[in-house]
Amino acid sequence: AGAAMVARVLWALLAALRAGWCLLPQSGYLHPDEFFQAPEVMAGDILNLQVYYPWEFLSSSPCRTVVFPLMTSGVMYWVIKSLQQLDICSSCINSYTLLVSPRLLFTIFSFILDYSVYQLAPFWGADPWKALVLLAGSYVTLVFYTRTFTNTLEGLLFALLMVLVSSSKSSGSSAEPTSSSLIGVITTAGFFNRPTFLAFALMPLLYWAGLIVDSQKSIKTLINHFLKLILCACFTASVFITADTFYFTSVSLDNLYSTNQSSLIDIIVQLHDKMVVTPFNFLSYNLNPHNLALHGTHPRVTHFTVNGVMLFGILHILAISAGFKMLKKYVHQLMLVRWCYRGPPRLLVHSEGSPTLLLFYFVPLAFLSLFSHQEPRFLIPLILPLVLFSASPNRAVKWKLLIVLFNLLGAILFGCLHQGGLIPCLFHLEQLIHSPASSSHPQHYTLLFAHTYMPPRSLLNIKKTDMHVEVIDMAGAGEETLCQTVEQRASNFTCSDCHIFIIIPGTIRATVTKCGVSFKNETLIFPHLSMEDPPQIPVLSSGNWRSQLGLYILELSRDH
Numbered sequence: 001a002g003a004a005m006v007a008r009v010l011w012a013l014l015a016a017l018r019a020g021w022c023l024l025p026q027s028g029y030l031h032p033d034e035f036f037q038a039p040e041v042m043a044g045d046i047l048n049l050q051v052y053y054p055w056e057f058l059s060s061s062p063c064r065t066v067v068f069p070l071m072t073s074g075v076m077y078w079v080i081k082s083l084q085q086l087d088i089c090s091s092c093i094n095s096y097t098l099l100v101s102p103r104l105l106f107t108i109f110s111f112i113l114d115y116s117v118y119q120l121a122p123f124w125g126a127d128p129w130k131a132l133v134l135l136a137g138s139y140v141t142l143v144f145y146t147r148t149f150t151n152t153l154e155g156l157l158f159a160l161l162m163v164l165v166s167s168s169k170s171s172g173s174s175a176e177p178t179s180s181s182l183i184g185v186i187t188t189a190g191f192f193n194r195p196t197f198l199a200f201a202l203m204p205l206l207y208w209a210g211l212i213v214d215s216q217k218s219i220k221t222l223i224n225h226f227l228k229l230i231l232c233a234c235f236t237a238s239v240f241i242t243a244d245t246f247y248f249t250s251v252s253l254d255n256l257y258s259t260n261q262s263s264l265i266d267i268i269v270q271l272h273d274k275m276v277v278t279p280f281n282f283l284s285y286n287l288n289p290h291n292l293a294l295h296g297t298h299p300r301v302t303h304f305t306v307n308g309v310m311l312f313g314i315l316h317i318l319a320i321s322a323g324f325k326m327l328k329k330y331v332h333q334l335m336l337v338r339w340c341y342r343g344p345p346r347l348l349v350h351s352e353g354s355p356t357l358l359l360f361y362f363v364p365l366a367f368l369s370l371f372s373h374q375e376p377r378f379l380i381p382l383i384l385p386l387v388l389f390s391a392s393p394n395r396a397v398k399w400k401l402l403i404v405l406f407n408l409l410g411a412i413l414f415g416c417l418h419q420g421g422l423i424p425c426l427f428h429l430e431q432l433i434h435s436p437a438s439s440s441h442p443q444h445y446t447l448l449f450a451h452t453y454m455p456p457r458s459l460l461n462i463k464k465t466d467m468h469v470e471v472i473d474m475a476g477a478g479e480e481t482l483c484q485t486v487e488q489r490a491s492n493f494t495c496s497d498c499h500i501f502i503i504i505p506g507t508i509r510a511t512v513t514k515c516g517v518s519f520k521n522e523t524l525i526f527p528h529l530s531m532e533d534p535p536q537i538p539v540l541s542s543g544n545w546r547s548q549l550g551l552y553i554l555e556l557s558r559d560h
Contacts, residue, residue, distance in 0.1 A: 007129035014136035022107040022146045029419035034147045035456035038069035045459035046077045050462040062248040063282040065192045076101040095459045096429040116159035123166045131391035139410035144380045155381035157190040158200045159484035160365035165208035180225045184232035192240040192380040195279045199367035203360045249274040303330040307376040421528025421551025426459040443497040450474040483515035490517045500556040506547040507533040520557035526550040
């Protein structure tokens with residue numbers, strides 16, 4: 001009882017940390033997709049801000065559904081826009097609310113994971129509070145599940161699917177009547193969010209199908225379950241397709257009813273001709289090896305050997321070890337049974353939790369490993385079966401200290417340090433651009449970013465009608481290209497109300513000094529760790545370590 005109370009208090013503290021750190025906010029910048037797969041697009045559509053639309057959301061190449069961005073970032077931006085229009089909050093729209101409001105919604109949604117673990121733990125023979133502490137204490141939950149990734153939604157839908165398929169007892173009772181319908185809805189929604197969801201849904205669906213077949217004596221009832229699933233899946237797909245078609249094409253109600261001759265059949269034909277099915281476009285693009293190579297290629301074992309360890313640490317290693325032991329035991333039983341001519345052995349997935357949980361973990365991992373582009377965030381949905389497996393009695397107990405240190409290090413690295421200066425930099429520039437002095441005397445700002453992740457323009461809070469801010473993203477441009485651009489901007493620096501800022505990590509500060517220009521102001525934002533331009537160890541050991549772990553905002557001087 002004492003240990004259970006300690007676990008509850010610990011979980012409550014970690015839950016408060018999750019919410020509080022979101023509001024602080026977290027400065028770490030994990031990947032451009034956390035902005036450019038939802039918030040940046042919705043800020044442009046709903047708040048009419050200057051943004052950068054990624055290629056997936058262009059009408060020429062629609063590869064992402066708009067439904068989830070509208071339901072998450074879109075809803076939050078509509079709320080703060082309405083509050084400002086009603087004069088309830090005079091300055092609701094600023095860089096802080098633009099960053100935090102979508103993250104806050106995702107943080108609230110992240111507690112679906114906690115609910116799922118609490119519901120699933122008794123079913124899979126795990127200690128509920130031990131599993132909850134492992135989940136809440138993981139830096140994957142603290143950092144990744146509070147960010148606006150499609151992978152985050154994928155993990156939440158996977159958790160709900162596991163709850164639904166585990167709601168039926170294997171003792172012979174039938175599945176809940178609503179399960180079939182909800183399973184169809186969630187599976188289809190997950191597929192439209194990310195087609196890779198099918199890799200995660202495969203084992204839960206097979207498990208559910210096995211339970212249904214085992215528990216139903218009537219063929220009619222069995223068919224009824226599968227028909228419900230298929231019909232609800234089709235209905236959900238039609239909702240997504242309709243929404244995406246209206247968003248990505250020129251189809252609108254005004255266009256459809258523009259002529260008196262438009263009949264219902266004409267309208268249906270127009271919609272059919274312009275129908276957008278984003279998952280198929282996504283698969284068509286990503287199944288092309290040349291396209292994947294543009295985003296980076298990795299060895300097929302990267303998920304198993306690197307990404308799993310990077311995300312889950314010792315828990316991933318223990319799962320691999322347990323998997324090999326169970327596989328060895330199963331092969332041994334197979335050989336023994338064949339020697340005795342008793343037929344093939346049966347893996348008792350319904351009565352024994354561990355083998356099935358390992359399948360829930362490793363089957364998606366194996367399918368995702370078939371693709372050459374492998375990023376750690378692709379695996380974050382697997383935290384659920386992993387913590388349930390790890391929270392079984394006498395498992396991972398002796399590794400407590402290592403688990404705590406690993407997650408503490410991960411939280412600091414990815415939540416604070418990784419590209420950690422870019423968001424505070426945008427906050428600083430937004431305040432500068434919207435300062436009273438700038439408002440009274442219109443000025444032109446040129447913001448040149450080099451060797452940073454792609455800056456989300458929306459955080460600058462610039463309306464599409466305002467032309468006084470220019471953002472140049474040079475990504476990882478070489479020294480010669482960077483200097484040419486800086487020198488060109490400096491030579492055209494004639495406007496008295498113009499300001500040119502160059503934003504670079506401290507590790508390439510020396511490169512810019514070789515460009516033959518001078519700076520009148522420089523601001524150092526600490527900390528900022530660029531893994532693409534990592535600091536040199538000898539420099540870190542010197543007195544210049546703060547500069548190496550910082551992001552510079554350099555204002556170009558006219559006296560260059």
